[in-house]
Every structure is written in C-alpha cells, then in structure tokens.
Amino acid sequence: MTDLTLSEQAYADLRTMIVRLELAPGDVLREDDLRERLGIGRTPIREALQRLAREHFVNVIPRRGMFVAGIEVGELSMLFETRTVLEPYAARLAAARGTDEHWTAMGDALLATKDAADASAGPDNEQLMAIDRRCHELMWAAAGNRFLLDTLDTLYAQSDRLWHLYLADVADMGHAVEEHADILDALRSGDGDRVADLVEAHVRAFDEDIRAAVTERLESPLAG
Secondary structure: OOOOOHHHHHHHHHHHHHHOOOOOOOOEEOHHHHHHHHOOOHHHHHHHHHHHHHOOOEEEEOOOEEEEOOOOHHHHHHHHHHHHHHHHHHHHHHHHHOOHHHHHHHHHHHHHHHHHHHOOOOOOHHHHHHHHHHHHHHHHHHHOOHHHHHHHHHHHHHHHHHHHHHOOOOOOOHHHHHHHHHHHHHHHHOOHHHHHHHHHHHHHHHHHHHHHHHHHHHHOOOOO
16 A cells, blocks of 8 residues: 555545544635644645545635535435445445455454454444444455545545434444445355345435434424
8 A cells, every 4th residue: 555645645634524523514724724733734735625625525615715515405315326326336346356355354344343342342333433434445445446436435425424413423333334244245255236235225224314313403493
C-alpha cells in the first residue's frame, strides 16, 4: 500500500470529521482553521475541499465560502436506490473474482466481533459500524473495479454520516454485522445470485432503519 499524499491525507481526515459530525452540517470551513487543526498546508487542504465538494460533502457558495453540506430528506431515496443497484452488482463481481485472501480477511473482521462479544464488554455501535464498513470494503476490493469501488466508497460514507446523524446512539448494529456471515458464505461459494440477494436485503434494511429514524425525528413534537 502506497503512502497517502498530503492532499489524500487531508481529504481522508476531513471526510472522517464530516462523517463523524466533528464538522456538522452547516459548519463553515475556513482554510486557515483547517490548516491549524490538521497541520497540513493550504494547497492540499484546498484540493481536498474541492474533491469533497464534487462528492457533495461540501457546499461552495460564491462570495460566502464553503460549508459542510447537509443531506436533504428527499435525497435519501436517491442515495439508497443507487446503493441497492451497485452493491449487489459489486457482490456478484466479488463472488466471481474474489480470492481466499479477501474472504480470510473478512472472516477475521467478523471473528473480532465475536471475540469482543465474548469479553465482558461487547463491541459498541461505533466499532460494529467500522466492522460493517471493513466487510463492504473487502467485497468492493474483491470486485476488482476501481471505478465501482470509488463510487461505493463515497455512497457508503454518506450513509455512514446519516447513521451518525440519526442512529448512532440508538441503533443496534449487531444484526447488520451478523448478516455479513451469510454474505461471506455466499462469496466463498461463488454464488453470485445468492450473495446479490443478501447484499440487497442488507442495504435495504439499513435504509429502512434510517427512514424510520428520520420519520420519528420529523414527527417529534420538539422538531422544527
């Protein structure tokens, strides 16, 4: 694995901060503040912000500046309808192209969940979400299509941000991680049809959880 360039490092750091709400929707993004916070120069940060703007994590408003983008409720359907098409397609490719190395790594990630659950304090939701992401990343890598990987990486990050916005404190990610055990079995067997169905169901379940949380938030008497 090659070392990240400063621009890539700035991008990774800023996107993580946006996803985890350390930079919340509507926050102003000032280059000088970000330079001090990240310890990275102006040019890499500017390049990172431009990339984040193309991926809809950042909004650029002429003569006003840059702001962390929100996600409109009306955009939820677009986000998840795209994932429910591309994720199963990637799973089919992964079933055909993946190697034992990919599936061993995914198995190790799931084993870490079991080990944590056997301990006195099981994994928290943040750790479970990281394991879920790791399983998805391995599947995308096994698909062997960098354009698909880049797109799914961005879509997952937006979904991850929604999770932090609406579900991080209340959801139980255990069932989502458990679903990866069946997905892994299908990937190992090379059953493209089965793994595509499992992955589509997995993404749809996450979508339903997000929609339920958003609806509850909007219907709350404290909303507004």
